[in-house]
Amino acid sequence: MIEFPRDPQNSIPTSSVKIVGLGGAGANMLDRVALDGLEGAELLALNTDIRTLSGSVAGEQIQLGRNLTKGLGTGGDPELGNKAVQEAEDEIRASIKGRKIVFICVGLGGGTGSGAAPIVARVAREEGAFVVMFATMPFVFEGMRRREQAETALNELAVLSNALVTFDNGRMGELVLAKQGIHEAFAAADRMISESIKAVVRLVVRPGLINVGLDDLMTALRTTRSRCLFGSGISRGKDRAQKALRNALDSPLLDKGALLEDAQSVLVHLCGGEDLTLFEIELLMESLSKHVPAKAHVLFGAAVDPTMEDQLSITLVSSLPEERLRALPTEDKDRAKEERSLEPSMGFAAPTEPKVEAKVEPEPEPEPEWVQEPIEILAPDPEPEPEPEVDSKEEEIASDSKESEPVPEPEVEAEPEPEPKAAETSEPEEAAFFAEPEEGSDEDLEPEPEPEDDDEIPFAEPGPEPVKTGKQSGKSSSSTADDDLFGGDVGGGKAQSELSLDGGPKGRFEGADPSMIDGEDLDVPAFLRKKRH
């Protein structure tokens, strides 16, 4: 066997890589990266909210606006976020100094992230780092104000970053089932972002047979305002190359590979165990070529990692300028969808046409966009795999709630089922719980009074009040989001008032002997148990 000496110049030492999580969403993304495991890279958390900051797993933490916001978030005010970060500019500069590449993860739309990200990017650039920004755009149901704040920050970041990768939370919300909770949607988004960050970091720090470097990465992500196209897949056994590619193309960020058809450059990275063969690589690249335009610039890297054993992974990274995305039919559809749902009553987007369930509850409660338009990825694949029973049930619910599908004789009144009720409520986690029991109580099917605050926006804070304590993300945010979604008056919040902690229904465990551990009845859902304390 011929040994190739590896050129150390081609890869970057991990100590030169810093991943910065900014604000509540950034902290969550950083936690996800850390939990999923990423060797070497240093993690730095920056936040105004001291509770979220101190809960971060990042090795290094810097509080923003120590004097200005005094440990609280900015209440959704980017100006405050901007001033807060200036207080800590010197500390941030010292922490970033000497790093070759700085990844900044931020959720745009709030105050800290949107206000501080441009300054952090500028400082990193001044220190000579290559800056890759991973930014999420808010869900449609978060309202116009957040969207506008996010857009403003994005415009600044497009100029300040070397590469700007945006993820649309709404699009990633498609990763979760319609009746799953908002936390699931965020978690799914975070997993996807974490995967992209790790893939990109691996590309540039891990020495491979064929290396890709920062210049390649920059080529792949070159456009200023772009949406990241990212997919990664892993497989083992027979046909692993084909399967891994199929998994990668299945990423919702690639629209099942369709978006690659317009890509100008695509970065492809393969990694396999010691049995990775040239034949497999050829096969895989040939299959991939069917999804990529012939004149696209394909940047190829490959690495052998003995810990992969018999697995093969493929990572695809590309980007499309927003103008091109707008020209695409799918994007047109998305835009139209967004505009529709941003109309009159904000908060959760109101359905444009009455749904079947309206027969049960004449005035259906508004639902989030991603609840109404679920899950392209659940559509049967060319080679469908058997799905667990619960999924098909959920699909049924999802398709039931599609506006366009006429159901001839719903007979919901005659035979009320818990599922449609679950799909209607804007409290997906709650709904999931109530949908479970077969012996669902009759009261559950009683029409609920409409919430008075139809247009309350769950994520839009009331103004530039720096004293907001709740956030919708991060450690602290989850409790507030719980409050917003389950205890507040948003959407179908009233369902919550029917829950009694002690006498609360136990779903399928109703009537069974309680499973008591340390005085806790484990059959009561975890979040209800939490509320007792």
Ligand SMILES: Nc1nc2c(ncn2[C@@H]2O[C@H](COP(=O)(O)OP(=O)(O)OP(=O)(O)O)[C@@H](O)[C@H]2O)c(=O)[nH]1
């Ligand atoms: N992907 C993802 N997005 C999130 C998460 N939490 C919040 N977001 C998004 O990020 C935006 C900003 O939220 P945060 O990061 O909590 O806000 P912040 O930047 O800390 O600002 P303030 O809390 O207003 O000071 C929200 O509008 C959401 O769209 C999360 O856990 N994951």
